[in-house]
Amino acid sequence: MFKWNIKTRILFLSLVPTFTIALLLGIYFVSARISDLQRALEERGIAITENLAYASEYGVASGNAQVLQHLINTARDGDSDIISIAILDEGGHLFAYNGPQSALNKHRESNSLPSTTDVAIGDEYIIVQTPIIGQPIEISDVPNELNQFAIAGRTLGYISIQMSHKEATIRQYQTFTATFFIVLTGLFGSGYIAVRMVRDVTTPVIKMSRAVDQIREGRLDVRVEPVATGELQTLAEGINAMAESLREAREEMQQNIEQATSDLRQTLETIEVQNIELDIARKQALDGSRIKSEFMANMSHEIRTPLNGIIGFTDVLLKNAQNPQNIDYLTTIRKSATNLLTIINDILDFSKIEAGKMELDNAPLSLRDTLDEVLNILAPASHAKKLELVAMVYADVPDDLIGDALRIKQVLTNIVNNAIKFTKQGSVVVRIMMVGEENGLVNLCIRVTDTGIGISDKQKRNLFQAFSQADTSTTRKFGGTGLGLVISQKLVQGMKGEVGVESKLGEGSTFWFTVKLERASEQTPTELIPSKISSKDVLIIDQHPVTLLSLRQNIECFNVKISECASFDRVQHFLLDGSKDYGLFILGSRDYDEEATKLEKVMAEIRSQFPQVPLITLLNTNDNQIRQLMLDKGSSQCLVKPTTQKRLVESILNSLDSERPVTVVEATDDEALPSSHSESSYRQCHVMAVDDNDANLKLLTIFLQAFGLEVDQGSNGLEALRLAKKQEYSMIFMDIQMPEMDGITAMQAIRSNTINKDTPIIALTAHAMAGEKEKLLSAGMDDYLSKPITEQQISALLDKWVTQKAISDNFEKATKEQNDAANAAPASPAIPSQSSPTASPKPTYLNPAPDLVDLEQGLAQAGNRADVAQEMFDMLQNSLPDARKKIETALEIEEWEALQSAVHKLHGACCYCGVPKLKKQSNYVEDLLKQKDYELVPDEAGVLLMLIDKVENLKGQVKYI
């Protein structure tokens, strides 16, 4: 259907049927009327003719032409349609005639002289002819059948009338015209009525529509005028009722909103007050935290400095001590000091983590190397307890990853160390496996399983609590702060991982943690075993099944045939197997003291049958004498358990390379001191040490001199600068925090204005806070050394920065590992001390406008914190230009709500800044606006603006400090 509107529809419905009916009726009636007129003409002609026939009977019968003439004259005179009348005798001869002569022939032309009435229709006229019949009248009482003269119905003559169509045609036209005008009038009438009806319908509808639109726009006071009737009126009343309901609802809602707004405003005011109070409290808390951190840093600094001295000088004494008792005492002192340093490091780590300042490094790392390093460090402890320490890294674990190796090492060390610590006998197995990989992150699970004392379920719940161990007696028995696991947990969580423990009391424990690490883009190519032993048989002999498995895993990827022998007694059986073509023997011992005899026997068997095949022995000891004995007995290589894939492969390669020297690869002992390596290496070097602490300066000097270096000493930056101007040094060790001139300033001065522009300057600091190192490096320092300083650290630095050629590989490696281990804990950031004094200085007031600013009030509102009060005041002043602009704009256009909002904000800002006048005036203006008392507002707002100007003009003049 067409998309017509109501108007079109009504017009269509009223006009089209009306028009159609009128047209049809018009056509019908006009045609009927025309036909009627024609027929009426004919009938009238017939009637006239027949009547004339009756009337002329006498005249014709009597031959009285005069009578007939009179008759037809009379007949024609009364009728304008009659053109002519002719009376003919029975022979068709003219008897009488009335009409124009021209028409006379028409009667004769058509004189077929009918026996009954006949009508001949022409174009312009019709001719009606009827016979004149004599009607007999019975005049005898008796029948007279013999009367020959009585001829019934004898035709006496004919009447012929010529009638014109003109009148009929005129009347037809008149009929047509009249009908046309009647139809037209009817149409106009119905159209007018339809339009009126349309107007009656559409006008109210349009009005209602407009009213609804206005109502929709929110003008709820609009009503529909009562212009309609019937249903439309009902609809209009309904709309009015709806609008009224909406208006009432809106008013009610408005009231509710105003009420709610008022409540909200009050709540906001309360919240603002609370916010300000909270802000003050937060600042106090931050201050407290900062003070705590500073205290911790300072304490760390203060404690590390003497510890540095204690450990350093103990090491110096130990080098020179000859008396075993003294050595024992000194060793105890060093161990105690080291433990104390460890505890301090733990506490520092924990505090950093708690403060959320622990930042993890993202650098390429080798997980196997990391594990190797950890196990190497911890191997002596396991050896001491005769524990089997096994590392199993599954083949699918990628080696090249990105993460914080130091922190992984720290966690691993902590857990493995705990495992060793709490295991009397048995084994500690470290497994690293890949759980999955998603979004480029490799999810690794590291499980450390021991056969130790185990943990009960109840103990597990407190295991990851700070300062707690499984048992309070544990601390006494095994030592430790109880922070290790908590720190590990936090670190692992930092690496998007989890920590857990599976354990039963007395049945050992499995501590596990997961980490998610990114893959490094570049893969390190794996060193391949030469084809010499590929596709040959390798016999692995070890009585510890897990170790056996671990060894197998380490070499099975190199395309060799592996045979495992879990008992020394069965070695001979394998050796005698002719089907084997052995290319390598790996012989592991769990406890050399117990298995020495069997081990030597097995070695002898191997060597007797396979004298040339490489034999690698793995021992559970660091005793070089024993390892040397193994080499003497025929071992190609002698490794210390636990061995890793890298070391094993390296060892195999060495064994196969006949030119390579037979070596004893041993694990690094963190206790091991640097041997008195070649002092002559640095004999030509001249270095400067700068520290304000005499002890530290002295220790540093001793350490450096131990390397054969020539050392100049400086107690502060100025002295350093002075020295630097005189002498060119190979290296400068610069303390940071010094009187007169700090290390940074001195460094910058040296770099800019001395001959030591290019000399490496190493920063020395006891601040172990995060970011300290980066801060120093970005300031221009070449490297960074955290106190306490060790010889290893110095050695590494010297190696790095001072040109020297001959440093043995072993020493280098040992030094590096020591340096890394030392860096694992104390690499903590520090808070610059100069920027944060430990206590607020006493306030010094400056108030040029006491009438406007109440300093005491401001101080009280800021919790007697002068710095806070100052900050609040400064904030207020900074906000004043914006507030003034808003108030002026709102005042100008009389936008009272915006003005109220701006004044309210200003009032809130004034509450804690010690500006009573401004606060009072803003409060007053706000009250006026709330009460909608707009008359007074412009004047009072003017006063407020004036006060704002005054306070704004005090910028920089009011001082709390």
Add this chain to the structure above:
Amino acid sequence: MRLALSCYVRKTIFLPLLVLVSCLLLPQIAASSNDQQAVPNTPATQPASPKPALVALVTHGTHSSYDACLIGIRSGLQAEKHKPDITSINLKNTQPISWDKFQLVVAIGSKATSEILKLGLDNKILAVLLPKITYNQLVYQASDKYKTGTNISAVYLDQPVGRYLALINALAPQAKTVGVMLGEGASVYEAPLDESQHLYQLQVRHGYVKKGLSPLKALGTIIDRSDVLLALPDTSVYNSNTVPGILLSSYRKGIPLIGFSRAYIRAGALTGIYTLPQELGYQTSQKILAIHQQNYQKLPQPAFPDSFDISVNYQVARSLGFKNVELNKLKQRIAEHVKGENF
């Protein structure tokens, strides 16, 4: 079910039987009816020692006037002891009749008379209910044996001319001239008219209607000179075709027309004098009795009706200005005038 069956039996058996019986009986009933009409009143089979005389009352077709005439005849004979047996015969319906048995044949109406004369019967014939002029023309056209007047006689329907004039005199005493149109039988009326006009002090204007011409033309010649127009039963002048014109002409001229029958008076004549068929029948019965008494040897002379009657068309009377026309007085005056006349 039973009712429907009985209805079916009734329809299929009794209805055909009923139709069959009806078909058989109806022709017999019709035949008996015809016999009664055709057979003479006195049954032929009835033995009678002297053979009664037999008179045939013959009509041609049926007409109320014939019936009235027959009633008049029968009523006139009914009271008489010595009377002939009469038989009604309708020539239009009956089979050939043996006329010999009839001593007298009474022909009622001009058609019956004409047919009887055509038969050339030897029986005595009495013609009734026909104008004198018609009787004369029939006899003239008939066999010579009728021209002697011994075998045939008549009782005329029309009145003697004097009665018409008497009527005119009685109705319009001031009338002086009487227009009369005469046709082919003008001779029948000319002499009586001439004789009577003096008697009634009237002057008759004759208008002759030539054969084949409209009588209105003749009328035109006399109407303007006549006070009263008299119509006579000459069918060559006054017939049903000419009468309308004559009536209209006389009406237009305001000339009263005196007719000769009740029908003429109803058609537009002012008044007329006539005899009713029943009375004429009665007069005929008296004639029959007289003939019977003379044993059918001699027939009386033809005669005009003894009695007459007068009617007035009061509508025409009012139109023509005749007021207070009283029939009884007219009758009385006519009766006084016509005593002893026999024209």
